[in-house]
Amino acid sequence: MIYFTGDTHGETSRFRDFLNYGEANWTADDTLIICGDFGYLFKNDVRERLFLDELAARPYTICFCDGNHENFPAIYEYPVKEWNGGKVHEIRPNIFHLMRGQIFTIEGKKIFAMGGAYSRDKAMRTAGRSWWPEELPCDAEYKEAAANLKAHDFKVDYVVSHTAPTEIIRRVGWTPDIHDGELTGFLEWVMYETEYKKWFFGHLHLDEEIGEKHRALSFDVVAV
Template sequence: MIYVTGDTHGYYDEMLYRLRDIKIGEGDTLIICGDFGFVWDDVSSRIRLKHLQDEKFTIAFVDGNHENFDLLGQYPVIDWNGGKAHQVGRNIFHMMRGECFTIEGRSFFAFGGAYSVDKPMRTEHFSWWKEEKPSKEDYDNASKTLERIGKKVDYVLTHNIPESTIIRLGKVPDVHDAELTGYFEWLLRELDFKRWYAGHFHVDKDIDKVSVLYDRVLPIE
């Protein structure tokens, strides 16, 4: 079984609380839509990451804007379920931007990243990384993948959401994220998909085919 949820921000106990009513175990996969937050260079984070590796289920995540990209980039890149991923642990995988994965016979297009609105309060290479925003290489990789799959996929996995969806969520799109949210707007129009899952906004709401997630844990049938 595949489940999907929103930002976890490295909170192990809170993540387990979300899963309290779900029978998730060996052979199952939990997908996290960005701000995974368990990859940090401190003792407590390493302990929490070890706890995750003791779980029987698989954890896969797209990156958000609150990740340690220096550390994340040090993990080995492997072929995982048809796409490129950083293997963070025995059962933990970072789904790299612009890749397509097949899990339990379902296809997933992954494209993480977002702009940090609190960037002025953060310190580069300590609490903020420029890699939070997708690079030209990320977009180029996505283009190649979309061409290969014929712009058809079962599910889309992102951290941020299309610009029009942000507006319908009652938010104001950030100009610093215009390239990414504009790209997602194009994907929303051009991609043939069943459902889009994202996080970032710390709310739980469905807007047409886009599910914005925070505390919810949804099964993917």
């Protein structure tokens, strides 16, 4: 099975919460996908590395698209590999950062990943310690995302992102932030151009179905 969940923010307790969703029985055939703000590689210290080693001993695969609260230079230190049709940073043999704009085939399902978001709390954070400018995609990442969607005839099964299309942010009653208008606008273009069954996103820290095709995730775990 593929399991989607929302931001984990480096909270080790989340992996205890996953027990409520059958985590103890997840096997090498299962994949957990976190919709950004992974956060287990944030301070980049020994404690985090030990927890990542602990996660590496689990039989299942853990993937994440990046959120805005990530230590990007630390993630980028890991090797880029080709994995299930798209590019990843391999953090551990079973832990992968799904790079922006990539399409992966997992259990025969195509998944388009597009991480990133703007930090509204940027003023409270310190550049290089708790905030990094790579939180928003660059032109090359947008172009690669569009090219990959085109190569797949704009047809995937699932989309995983951190923030959401502008229209979806409005639909849940939030005011889209102008600072990440380029990204939420791009995601809106993806939403209209692409065929998909369901779109999972985090960022808003909400567990809510938005219509039939969009699912805001925080603590919930949804299996597909």
